[in-house]
Amino acid sequence: DAKTTQPPSMDCAEGRAANLPCNHSTISGNEYVYWYRQIHSQGPQYIIHGLKNNETNEMASLIITEDRKSSTLILPHATLRDTAVYYCIVRVAVTQGGSEKLVFGKGTKLTVNP
Amino acid sequence: GAGVSQTPSNKVTEKGKYVELRCDPISGHTALYWYRQSLGQGPEFLIYFQGTGAADDSGLPNDRFFAVRPEGSVSTLKIQRTERGDSAVYLCASSPQGWSNTGELFFGEGSRLTVL
Numbered sequence: 739d740a741k742t743t744q745p746p747s748m749d750c751a752e753g754r755a756a757n758l759p760c761n762h763s764t765i766s767g768n769e770y771v772y773w774y775r776q777i778h779s780q781g782p783q784y785i786i787h788g789l790k791n792n793e794t795n796e797m798a799s800l801i802i803t804e805d806r807k808s809s810t811l812i813l814p815h816a817t818l819r820d821t822a823v824y825y826c827i828v829r830v831a832v833t834q835g836g837s838e839k840l841v842f843g844k845g846t847k848l849t850v851n852p
Numbered sequence: 853g854a855g856v857s858q859t860p861s862n863k864v865t866e867k868g869k870y871v872e873l874r875c876d877p878i879s880g881h882t883a884l885y886w887y888r889q890s891l892g893q894g895p896e897f898l899i900y901f902q903g904t905g906a907a908d909d910s911g912l913p914n915d916r917f918f919a920v921r922p923e924g925s926v927s928t929l930k931i932q933r934t935e936r937g938d939s940a941v942y943l944c945a946s947s948p949q950g951w952s953n954t955g956e957l958f959f960g961e962g963s964r965l966t967v968l
Contacts, residue, residue: 823894839885
């Protein structure tokens with residue numbers, strides 16, 4: 739699975755959009771981009787995932803560049819409860835011979851300030 | 853509905869002792885994972901079960917670590933002769949069959965192990 743690079747920390751003002759970048763320059767054509775987050779003292783929580791197209795759900799939007807070498811997770815209106823560590827993971831779908839496991843890096847510590 | 857349940861939430865033990873950590877997955881989930889997380893690090897994969905069998909145990913650090921899932925539901929992570937370096941939060945996650953299409957693993961809140 740391709741390696742990802744994320745900034746160790748970011749700050750965001752409450753109510754503003756939080757844009758979390760992730761570089762995955764060695765991503766292969768059949769690797770998905772997954773985002774999870776981990777609020778203090780809790781287990782990781784799935785946010786969103788995508789392959790090529792931009793994706794949106796009730797939690798966030800995922801913007802993947804055309805060359806797929808990087809992506810951005812967008813929290814449109816950050817709240818204090820969004821303070822967490824955000825993990826970007828790339829992985830081949832199991833149906834295409836990929837591993838069943840998710841490999842986490844260190845992630846980005848996002849702090850939402852009042 | 854009930855999520856993934858892990859017990860105990862906290863365990864303090866002495867070096868050299870034996871420890872068991874339990875995971876109750878979401879009902880009906882066939883896949884079960886164990887991860888461990890040290891302070892300031894992301895979760896580190898240990899082992900993955902599909903049903904009763906360990907499909908991938910490549911993350912177990914050494915033979916002091918063992919996990920079972922005899923009936924394909926509850927799983928127990930067993931650590932023998934604990935060492936101070938085993939201190940971490942042990943996370944369990946489960947998912948339904950075919951989860952890879954949705955990308956969603958459901959994690960418990962973890963068991964914090966402290967080895968004195």
